[in-house]
Amino acid sequence: MSANRSIVTASHIGRSFPRRRQHNISRDAGDILRNILCLPAKHDRDEEEFWALKDVSIEIRPGDSIGVIGRNGSGKTTLMKMLSGLLTPTRGTIDIDGEIQALINLGAGFNQRLSGRENIVNGIRLRGMNPRKHADLIEKIIDFAEVGSFIDGPVETYSSGMKSRLGFALCIFLRPDLIVIDEALSVGDLAFQNKCKLQLQAMKQNGVAMLLVSHSMTSIRQFCDRALWIHNGELLADGPVDEVIADYLQFIEQESLKVDRPKLDLGLPEPVDLPQAEIIPGKPWSARVDKRWTNRESTDTKRIDDPDRSYLADTPGYRWRRPAISESQVEELYGGYVEPQDFEDFRAAFLVDGSPSDSVMVNQPCTIEYAFQPKRPIKDLNVSLVIHTKDGKRLSTISTLNGDLLKHAGSDRVLCRVDMNDIPFAAGHYVVTISVHEGSGYLWRDVILELKILSNRFMVWNQISMQYQYKVFRIRS
Amino acid sequence: MTIFSTAKQTLRDMHFGLRSAPGQGWGLAARDIRIEYIHTKLGLFWAFIEPLAVAAVFILLKNNGSLEISGLTMPYSLFAVSGILIWQTFFDSMMMSLNSLNRASSLIGNYSVPPESLILAMIYRSLFLLAMRLPIIIGLALAQGMLHWEGALLFSLLYTIPAVGGVTVGIFLAPFTLVSGDLRLAVSVIARPMLYLSGAVFPLTGRLSVFLHWNPIAIVIEELRACLLSPSITHILLLLQVSAGIVVLLLLSWFSYHRTMRTYV
Numbered sequence: 209m210s211a212n213r214s215i216v217t218a219s220h221i222g223r224s225f226p227r228r229r230q231h232n233i234s235r236d237a238g239d240i241l242r243n244i245l246c247l248p249a250k251h252d253r254d255e256e257e258f259w260a261l262k263d264v265s266i267e268i269r270p271g272d273s274i275g276v277i278g279r280n281g282s283g284k285t286t287l288m289k290m291l292s293g294l295l296t297p298t299r300g301t302i303d304i305d306g307e308i309q310a311l312i313n314l315g316a317g318f319n320q321r322l323s324g325r326e327n328i329v330n331g332i333r334l335r336g337m338n339p340r341k342h343a344d345l346i347e348k349i350i351d352f353a354e355v356g357s358f359i360d361g362p363v364e365t366y367s368s369g370m371k372s373r374l375g376f377a378l379c380i381f382l383r384p385d386l387i388v389i390d391e392a393l394s395v396g397d398l399a400f401q402n403k404c405k406l407q408l409q410a411m412k413q414n415g416v417a418m419l420l421v422s423h424s425m426t427s428i429r430q431f432c433d434r435a436l437w438i439h440n441g442e443l444l445a446d447g448p449v450d451e452v453i454a455d456y457l458q459f460i461e462q463e464s465l466k467v468d469r470p471k472l473d474l475g476l477p478e479p480v481d482l483p484q485a486e487i488i489p490g491k492p493w494s495a496r497v498d499k500r501w502t503n504r505e506s507t508d509t510k511r512i513d514d515p516d517r518s519y520l521a522d523t524p525g526y527r528w529r530r531p532a533i534s535e536s537q538v539e540e541l542y543g544g545y546v547e548p549q550d551f552e553d554f555r556a557a558f559l560v561d562g563s564p565s566d567s568v569m570v571n572q573p574c575t576i577e578y579a580f581q582p583k584r585p586i587k588d589l590n591v592s593l594v595i596h597t598k599d600g601k602r603l604s605t606i607s608t609l610n611g612d613l614l615k616h617a618g619s620d621r622v623l624c625r626v627d628m629n630d631i632p633f634a635a636g637h638y639v640v641t642i643s644v645h646e647g648s649g650y651l652w653r654d655v656i657l658e659l660k661i662l663s664n665r666f667m668v669w670n671q672i673s674m675q676y677q678y679k680v681f682r683i684r685s
Numbered sequence: 686m687t688i689f690s691t692a693k694q695t696l697r698d699m700h701f702g703l704r705s706a707p708g709q710g711w712g713l714a715a716r717d718i719r720i721e722y723i724h725t726k727l728g729l730f731w732a733f734i735e736p737l738a739v740a741a742v743f744i745l746l747k748n749n750g751s752l753e754i755s756g757l758t759m760p761y762s763l764f765a766v767s768g769i770l771i772w773q774t775f776f777d778s779m780m781m782s783l784n785s786l787n788r789a790s791s792l793i794g795n796y797s798v799p800p801e802s803l804i805l806a807m808i809y810r811s812l813f814l815l816a817m818r819l820p821i822i823i824g825l826a827l828a829q830g831m832l833h834w835e836g837a838l839l840f841s842l843l844y845t846i847p848a849v850g851g852v853t854v855g856i857f858l859a860p861f862t863l864v865s866g867d868l869r870l871a872v873s874v875i876a877r878p879m880l881y882l883s884g885a886v887f888p889l890t891g892r893l894s895v896f897l898h899w900n901p902i903a904i905v906i907e908e909l910r911a912c913l914l915s916p917s918i919t920h921i922l923l924l925l926q927v928s929a930g931i932v933v934l935l936l937l938s939w940f941s942y943h944r945t946m947r948t949y950v
Contacts, residue, residue, distance in 0.1 A: 240860050243948055244941040246691035293797040296947040301694070308797060317795030319716065321723050326716075333712030334796050336705040 213305065215386045215417055216268040216291050221300035223286050224257035260286040262441045263300070268386060268417050275428035275449055276421045277456050278438035284421045285390055287438060288312060291419065292388045306385030307335070314375035320364035324355055324374050327363055331378045345381055353377035354400065373400060380407055386417040398544035405649030412647065413587060425453050429609060430588065430648035518625050519559055520577045526564070528555040531639065531658035538655050541600035542641045548652035551644070554580040556656045558640070567660040570673050571630040576640065578624055578656065585619040588647045593626065598637035603671070630675055634668040635661050699943050702799030709798060710805025717806065718813060732817040740766045740821050757888065758914060760829050767913065768885030770818040771906050775847035776876055778811035782855020783862060783869055786946060793946060800946040804856060804939060811848040819844060826913050835916035843912060846905050850931045857938035860945035901927045
């Protein structure tokens with residue numbers, strides 16, 4: 209398919225639903241008759257209609273990856289259904305030229321009484337393909353869905369996860385020109401989700417256009433180059449993903465400030481009115497700082513000479529050793545384990561005062577460095593470092609997604625250094641995990657460092673030890 | 686958009702929908718038939734049992750002498766079984782199509798299936814019903830020594846008229862079942878007693894013979910029965926009128942079904 213050709217061209221589309229649906233009577237015969245006779249809808253009915261989408265125009269070409277964002281009930285799913293050909297517009301036109309697969313309500317189209325295999329065969333037939341000629345495709349779908357021996361049992365005996373996995377596998381293996389994904393990336397467990405994401409990433413690289421609806425801005429940024437922001441059925445923005453997301457998040461923040469929060473009655477005593485002091489003319493009140501105090505240690509730390517140099521680059525003999533934490537522990541405590549693929553020669557170092565260390569003081573500056581060599585060009589690479597407590601509480605994530613630092617790394621060797629002004633966690637045992645992503649699929653997920661944070665001379669009562677400066681004023685008249 | 690441009694666009698979409706309809710329609714029909722008999726041990730044999738039971742009852746009544754109606758050109762059991770099964774094919778096809786938009790809502794909501802595939806699936810299913818009932822009628826005619834082979838061939842061909850006619854009436858009314866469930870119930874309640882005014886069970890004589898000219902299904906039943914005895918059509922013009930009416934109604938129904946399906950379901 210030519211890249212200049214549009215898969216979907218939607219012009220000024222709108223979709224209304226009758227409010228009367230709530231009363232079991234959806235339409236009157238007049239509405240249906242007018243529609244059959246190609247007559248326009250009565251305008252005086254507009255007040256009885258709910259317009260889920262109004263005057264939206266979009267063009268989707270091969271290779272486009274578009275995120276759709278917006279609050280609940282903004283019209284995203286209606287738009288998806290219309291662009292997939294599942295709903296016709298009440299106003300406007302949609303031209304579709306290509307095969308579209310919609311991942312909406314995964315598994316909802318399955319017949320519960322038929323087996324998984326029979327539903328796959330039906331699904332293939334419904335897409336105009338001959339199942340006999342695509343026996344290999346059926347086997348690929350079964351393998352991908354990981355439903356095992358259940359495949360020949362009726363779908364009504366499947367768990368909801370199995371149905372979703374089967375639905376997902378069926379959709380993505382049918383070689384569409386456009387794939388429409390409506391919040392369907394959270395299907396199955398982490399390993400399956402990762403498999404799906406990598407598959408979608410491969411499809412994207414092969415020129416399959418994608419339309420992704422998600423409330424996860426991370427997913428949208430990982431997958432998409434362009435974003436649409438739908439609000440109250442209207443297209444508020446259509447542009448580069450970073451700009452649209454920034455505008456949307458700003459809008460959400462402003463909206464949340466508008467919400468009137470009820471006053472909580474905590475039973476606290478009312479403030480006591482102090483007797484007013486007499487102000488003597490020419491002798492104003494004054495204040496001076498009496499004491500200063502900070503929880504930051506005054507350290508004359510030995511920093512490496514040039515903060516733009518890399519310890520790993522300068523020390524080829526340094527050997528990184530994976531912490532002795534089993535894969536099943538990683539799976540259970542730190543969000544999941546994914547075997548490394550498509551890169552080699554990984555090294556990581558935790559540096560304090562410019563030297564490798566396994567411990568650091570609370571609020572002391574420190575550095576993490578890592579390096580690896582991709583075995584093939586990796587598009588949309590990003591790496592996240594996550595700091596967890598040893599017992600699995602996720603504390604902080606540092607990702608190259610902010611700034612798209614590694615997006616265009618390709619097949620070059622990756623060497624990164626993360627300088628932290630302080631490590632603001634209470635004393636204890638911590639681990640650092642790494643997630644290497646291609647798009648939103650994982651190429652690796654594992655623990656890379658284990659460290660101890662040691663107490664300094666200040667007490668820390670909770671998990672986080674923020675740096676602060678306390679000032680107490682002495683007031684005199 | 687003007688009325689004409691909307692209609693033109695719909696006709697283009699209908700033409701486009703036809704491209705994938707044969708394969709998809711076959712898949713949908715095969716799936717629905719399979720689902721109907723999936724939890725049965727006898728499977729497809731049940732499709733034979735229903736017409737077989739009808740035939741058995743009338744043979745029993747005839748042998749018992751309970752039913753003797755004079756002036757018939759064929760034994761009453763053959764008269765009644767052929768009439769009832771033709772009428773039943775029409776009725777079943779009509780009800781199946783009438784309910785199609787409601788029954789397929791999950792499918793329509795999740796797959797990009799053109800309306801043409803659903804219509805074709807209903808025609809395939811009604812032909813399946815026909816295929817299950819035809820051997821019973823032919824077998825009964827053969828058993829009673831009334832069968833004329835060329836006539837049987839013509840009968841088989843013309844038997845498609847009530848099957849496709851039932852689908853046509855069903856899809857014509859189907860869009861209006863979306864207004865409320867009343868229409869479905871009304872059609873079912875009104876159509877059932879019409880069995881007795883279609884010449885299926887009793888010959889239409891006296892004042893009732895007016896139905897032989899005005900009730901299309903009565904015309905079809907009468908002509909089909911005549912085919913069993915000789916390879917000729919007695920009222921060819923009347924049957925052609927009915928067939929032409931069905932074709933015209935099918936085209937109109939197809940248009941209205943297409944416009945309704947993705948707009949309201």
